[in-house]
Amino acid sequence: MLKELTSNLAILITCLFIYSQLTNDSSLRTSSSLRKKVITGALAGVLSNILMQYSMHFDQTIIDLRHIPLVLVTYYGGGIPSLVALLFIIIGRFFISFGESSLLAIIFIVLIALAALGARKLNRGRRVKIFLSLTASNILFTMLILYLISDTGILLPMIPSYWTISYIAGFSSFYVIEYARENQRMMIQFKAESSTDALTGLNNVRKFDQIFNSVSEEARKKDERLSFLFIDIDHFKSINDTYGHKEGDEVLIELGNLLKNAVRSFDIVSRNGGEEFTVILLDCPTDRAVQIGERIRESVENHSFLLTTGETISVTVSVGVACYGETTKSPEALLNDADEALYEAKRTGRNKVCVA
Structure with missing residues (x-):
């Protein structure tokens, strides 16, 4: 299990880093254009589908970190990119298999999106909002996996390992994005200062x-x-x-x-x-x-x-x-x-x- 989740973590961080390099001056925000929100939501959904391809399988049950891109895109962009990502994830999950496990997985991912939307509206710091979203995701995962898998020999090491990797992946991804956004902000500021008269705001x-x-x-x-x-x-x-x-x-x-x-x-x-x-x-x-x-x-x-x-x-x-x-x-x-x-x-x- 650790091998699959570690692979998910590596893919997640790599894709986020590449994304940050390709979007130098246009980070996703609540005020972003509809086009920006839809595209970013779609990319988050695609990333979640990639993570599902490197998942851990138990019969029709698959375990991965698909919820991380959804949590992040919801935190930064709000409902529209969250909905788009959600649709991509649902469609992708049905392509893998169709049955009780996939239906429950869809309910699971929808509840995560709702929890993330609720967390972003709280009057709390950024890290607290991410923590609450990840915690809600982990609790929902635990409830789902307890229902689908009855083998305690599998469950006992799985649940704490999943919680640990989920927190590590979530906060690592958050810090990668925040680092990239700070670099973008500084670059925009540098460009403005290099071309603008500081006193009048005119061209220098x-x-x-x-x-x-x-x-x-x-x-x-x-x-x-x-x-x-x-x-x-x-x-x-x-x-x-x-x-x-x-x-x-x-x-x-x-x-x-x-x-x-x-x-x-x-x-x-x-x-x-x-x-x-x-x-x-x-x-x-x-x-x-x-x-x-x-x-x-x-x-x-x-x-x-x-x-x-x-x-x-x-x-x-x-x-x-x-x-x-x-x-x-x-x-x-x-x-x-x-x-x-x-x-x-x-x-x-x-x-x-x-x-x-």
Whole structure:
């Protein structure tokens, strides 16, 4: 018996590890899409069927760890994946044999699903919920096996061995999944931090470079207009000197929100350092880029920037505009041309939009 259950444990852990590697950024949750829940439930059902193929047989009675995938998918995904997994397990069990033992096994697995659903709703910690689900499964197994097998010589070593392996398999699987989910969470966080400006939530310089190189090449291939706005806060140093860097940060955060609201939904807003921001305007001619630049300038000029002290201040920006295909001959020159236009806006009085 230990040999079969140990094989089940090895298969279980291996399959869970492979699954975790194939679902890097999309762990199963209660909030997951219906498609995700159905697919994961089906995979859990398939895994349970694989475990049944490596089970211990006593006439028509088979003993294995098929309940572990069901418990886990119920804990993480709720009723829908649990039901899908349950259907796969029931169908698979009938394919192995049909009789009293298989009918009781179906009742057994349905009760386990209900117990797991009940446990996940309790106001308890994660490990306690898993423990309760496994305990309910073990109790149900014991009741079933006592009914099906009368040989005490088999039962005495079987029941404690099964309980032990069931707990080991259940918690080992739980820790494999939790470890994988933590790695996924850290990877998602790392990706976000590597591409997002920590203060404003906009694209940072690294992400900007990646996007700009990509859209520049695309514009060249399709011969599309690609416009670029270089935006700089006027007299930002005096804001920091007067109100402090903390209040300066508040201004940057508010400006980032204003920029996102002022551009089109598919335009790309980035913070390129300090008080400098950029907007990449896809498939956009010069006149349209100037309109968007003016909209940004006016929205900033008319906005009251609220500081943490409760005080409000006025801020203005200068904007430089360049457009590949009209003002600029190559995408590579866009940044430099927009920067020169920004310099011209600064030189001629600030709070204005200038075109390269």
